[in-house]
Amino acid sequence: xxxxxxxxxxxxxxxxxxxxxxxxxxxxxxxxxxxxxxxxxxxxxxxxxxxxxxxxxxxxxxxxxxxxxxxxxxxxxxxxxxxxxxxxxxxxxxxxxxxxxxxxxxxxxxxxxxxxxxxxxxxxxxxxxxxxxxxxxxxxxxxxxxxxxxxxxxxxxxxxxxxxxxxxxxxxxxxxxxxxxxxxxxxxxxxxxxxxxxxxxxxxxxxxxxxxxxxxxxxxxxxxxxxxxxxxxxxxxxxxxxxxxx
Amino acid sequence: xxxxxxxxxxxxxxxxxxxxxxxxxxxxxxxxxxxxxxxxxxxxxxxxxxxxxxxxxxxxxxxxxxxxxxxxxxxxxxxxxxxxxxxxxxxxxxxxxxxxxxxxxxxxxxxxxxxxxxxxxxxxxxxxxxxxxxxxxxxxxxxxxxxxxxxxxxxxxxxxxxxxxxxxxxxxxxxxxxxxxxxxxxxxxxxxxxxxxxxxxxxxxxxxxxxxxxxxxxxxxxxxxxxxxxxxxxxxxxxxxxxxxxxxxxxxxxxxxxxxxxxxxxxxxx
Numbered sequence: 001x002x003x004x005x006x007x008x009x010x011x012x013x014x015x016x017x018x019x020x021x022x023x024x025x026x027x028x029x030x031x032x033x034x035x036x037x038x039x040x041x042x043x044x045x046x047x048x049x050x051x052x053x054x055x056x057x058x059x060x061x062x063x064x065x066x067x068x069x070x071x072x073x074x075x076x077x078x079x080x081x082x083x084x085x086x087x088x089x090x091x092x093x094x095x096x097x098x099x100x101x102x103x104x105x106x107x108x109x110x111x112x113x114x115x116x117x118x119x120x121x122x123x124x125x126x127x128x129x130x131x132x133x134x135x136x137x138x139x140x141x142x143x144x145x146x147x148x149x150x151x152x153x154x155x156x157x158x159x160x161x162x163x164x165x166x167x168x169x170x171x172x173x174x175x176x177x178x179x180x181x182x183x184x185x186x187x188x189x190x191x192x193x194x195x196x197x198x199x200x201x202x203x204x205x206x207x208x209x210x211x212x213x214x215x216x217x218x219x220x221x222x223x224x225x226x227x228x229x230x231x232x233x234x235x236x237x238x239x240x241x242x243x244x245x246x
Numbered sequence: 247x248x249x250x251x252x253x254x255x256x257x258x259x260x261x262x263x264x265x266x267x268x269x270x271x272x273x274x275x276x277x278x279x280x281x282x283x284x285x286x287x288x289x290x291x292x293x294x295x296x297x298x299x300x301x302x303x304x305x306x307x308x309x310x311x312x313x314x315x316x317x318x319x320x321x322x323x324x325x326x327x328x329x330x331x332x333x334x335x336x337x338x339x340x341x342x343x344x345x346x347x348x349x350x351x352x353x354x355x356x357x358x359x360x361x362x363x364x365x366x367x368x369x370x371x372x373x374x375x376x377x378x379x380x381x382x383x384x385x386x387x388x389x390x391x392x393x394x395x396x397x398x399x400x401x402x403x404x405x406x407x408x409x410x411x412x413x414x415x416x417x418x419x420x421x422x423x424x425x426x427x428x429x430x431x432x433x434x435x436x437x438x439x440x441x442x443x444x445x446x447x448x449x450x451x452x453x454x455x456x457x458x459x460x461x462x463x464x465x466x467x468x469x470x471x472x473x474x475x476x477x478x479x480x481x482x483x484x485x486x487x488x489x490x491x492x493x494x495x496x497x498x499x500x501x502x503x504x505x506x507x508x509x510x511x512x513x514x515x516x
């Protein structure tokens with residue numbers, strides 16, 4: 001981690017991806033199953049890398065809040081024991097998939113891996129977002145977080161009628177670049193609906209600051225009962241593109 | 247390896263591919279179901295009406311030609327013990343001679359060598375072709391199987407058969423009672439450990455029927471169980487009536503072993 005040139009820390013953009021294990025091609029058997037989803041994730045990750053940030057901060061929901069060694073990777077053998085583990089302790093799934101996306105994008109620059117606890121209250125997520133935006137230089141965020149896992153009768157959490165409107169609201173906040181709405185996602189409802197991305201979304205919303213980013217949703221669907229959102233956020237100040245960019 | 251019998255009187259569904267058109271139709275079906283090899287036979291294993299050499303050739307050779315024409319790359323096996331039949335079959339395009347009667351005719355290996363085709367070296371407990379097991383006894387049936395099949399493999403090499411085209415087959419039910427066939431099933435690893443590729447031919451056989459008390463039409467589950475155990479123990483070729491189900495059982499075992507990717511894995515990963 002280093003300070004931004006000129007001394008000001010700023011988040012120049014963010015990518016949001018989901019974190020189902022099946023994002024890892026090795027896990028789905030002969031059927032790639034979610035090619036479109038993987039392509040969308042690769043696309044938003046590539047955009048982050050292309051913006052040439054000083055550092056990419058990977059933020060993902062996990063069992064508890066903690067920073068991880070930037071050299072760590074996902075251990076897919078936890079999901080498919082036939083795949084060989086490399087012996088090092090694996091990252092939490094969300095961070096691990098984020099690290100994988102960066103590797104696949106060919107990103108070799110500095111990275112920070114920050115897990116945010118699934119049960120962290122909104123206020124703690126906001127603190128974490130503030131802290132990240134203030135301390136990491138000219139940074140880009142790669143945020144891993146999923147919508148409700150209760151979208152259908154066959155979903156992991158079965159069907160909850162509140163899930164679709166909840167996810168639609170989150171999607172709308174992202175499409176509109178409405179960071180305040182994203183920061184204010186209802187914690188209890190998100191928990192009920194097994195929307196594990198909630199803490200990560202809130203870190204993202206607060207870290208991006210108070211402006212209205214230009215956003216693009218590349219994927220929004222729940223093909224297996226869990227809502228996957230892929231989006232790109234570009235911080236806009238004075239309508240002039242990346243802040244801090246020449 | 248899909249069984250295609252050009253006989254009116256084989257034990258399983260006798261006569262269903264006696265007609266050439268029906269036999270060719272079966273080839274189309276089994277290829278579509280995933281067979282890599284077809285095994286064409288003109289003489290049933292059980293005793294019965296004599297089938298002369300000429301008649302056996304008449305039953306198999308034109309059919310081998312027809313299959314070869316339809317499937318240039320399919321491995322065609324001919325189930326015969328007779329060198330004259332093997333020669334005619336190889337001339338018609340066969341790739342493999344399945345000598346279920348354990349080298350009864352030593353000249354068959356010479357034909358395989360001459361034509362550069364493969365040879366299955368099997369164990370039949372010393373029985374002459376088309377005879378039934380009668381009070382067979384072995385001090386150690388697997389030792390006998392290994393002794394016979396490995397010496398036949400050596401003999402085949404000496405006859406000029408390419409070692410990479412030799413398979414060994416314990417030949418369940420041939421010269422064996424049900425206990426013997428269960429024993430060789432259980433100890434099949436002793437055969438696979440030799441390094442020779444092992445063929446097993448268990449489909450709907452009597453040892454399955456006796457074990458399960460099942461008639462000939464009710465032996466599929468038992469057949470697939472033996473097939474799966476054999477696959478787990480390293481067998482490489484499976485002679486089968488039910489190709490689709492056999493393929494599925496083998497794919498399942500291969501996936502358990504880690505040799506085959508599941509078609510589509512979603513459960514718990516969404």
